[in-house]
Amino acid sequence: MSKLGRHEFEELYRSESRKVLATLVRLLGDFDLAEEAMQEAFTVAWDSWAESGAPRNPSSWLISTGRFKAIDKLRRHQRFRALEPALAEKWEEIQQQNSATAAHQVQDDRLRLIFTCCHPAIDPKVQVPLTLREVCGLSTGEIARAFLTGHTAMAQRIVRGKAKIRDAGIPFVVPDLQELPQRLDAVLSVIYLVFNEGYSATSGQTPLRNSLSEEAIRLARLLHELLPEPEVKGLLALMLLHQSRCEARLDSADDIVLLKDQDRSLWDRALIQEGDSLLREALKSGRFGFYTLQAAISAVHALSPSAGETDWAEILALYNLLARIDPNPVISLNRAVAVSMLQGPEAALSIVEGLLAEGHLQDYAAAHAARGEWLFQLDRRRQAHQAFQAAQSLGSCNSEKRFFQKKAEECRKAGGSFDLMTKETRK
Secondary structure (H helix, E strand, O other), rough: OOOOHHHHHHHHHHHHHHHHHHHHHHHHHHHHHHHHHHHHHHHHHHHHHHHHHHOOOHHHOOOHHHHHHHHHHHHHHHHHHHHHHHHHHHHHHOOOOOHHOOOOOOOOOOHHHHHHHHOOOOOOHHHHHHHHHHHHOOOOOHHHHHHOOHHHHHHHHHHHHHHHHHHHHOOOOOOOHHHHHHHHHHHHHHHHHHHHHHHHHHHHOOOOOHHHHHHHHHHHHHHHOOOHHHHHHHHHHHHHHHHHHHHHOOOOOOOOHHHHHHHHOOHHHHHHHHHHHHHHHHHHOOOHHHHHHHEEEEEEEEHHHOOOOOHHHHHHHHHHHHHHHOHHHHHHHHHHHHHHHHHOOOOOHHHHHHHHHOOOOOOOOHHHHHHHHHHHOOHHHHHHHHHHHHHHOOOOHHHHHHHHHHHHOOOOOOOOOOOOOOOOOOO
């Protein structure tokens, strides 16, 4: 095997660390012990693999190494003797063939860990951020930005969640089929927020973190196999339809390309077809909700031959339904985009300014950017410039900040028109 460079090792860490952590959590039954064991395993791996190269199955090597590091730690703390039988039994479990399990079980430790973090005993406000941190490896800062809240408050939520799992002895298992429906909403929220962080990243050079988007889609597929409910189909459809546009969302300089300007020949037609098929199944059931309606909106865009042929009346009708199901400010903002296309910028501006006046979306860059666009269309350029400056200061990734900065500069140029209304924002 060839030597492993730092770049290759970092890529391997990104791809394998959460798998390793999820399995170690299941084997050891303790988040903090599993986290420490994983970090020690990667430290040993770097020392070893830098010269010899990575083994054929790096995750198994890391899990084994991490497990033994944890056992050494337990032994040093004189806890090993009591825990050794349980650890040995769990280690045998992971070696068993997946086919030996019942058909409804999913042999995926990350999905198992999601259900653990979404246990009903855990505060719903803690379930999603805890899972994003422990299962998907998002930083506390990234999660805080996704929830539009402070770093310290989010860190406290995550600590409380881990303590609850430990103190209540919550098992690391996928629940029985009869228990799944009551746990489903939180799990769907987790998967969707993971996808959003990959599709519109809250930090970094570009808004795309495809590894997270693909991980969310993979988890949704597993969940669909376990529980093919309409909203599971709807969520998977929504993510596939969004992901189909991935290749067209940035240009060669990693600058944002608006939805209306994207080269639709770059859209992945296989993903669109799969997403549309799942959407139709969900709609046919008559038991659909939030995710299925959003998938229906995405499908209108995906199936339109061109931006000019988009059926904005249908999109507005779908947003009206969404607003009844979940009347949150982001849905209202996205609904305003459809209003602007049908009723003009003044009607849309009234909606977004009302949201901001009520104290909603003050820290949400897309709200200020949308306001800037509609102000510009109404020839109120000074105010538009200020709105885009506000959006630029709140932009999450470098590509987004550059985009808003360019729009602010264009506000100062006589006759320079532009269009932000179809920038893809987090739903």
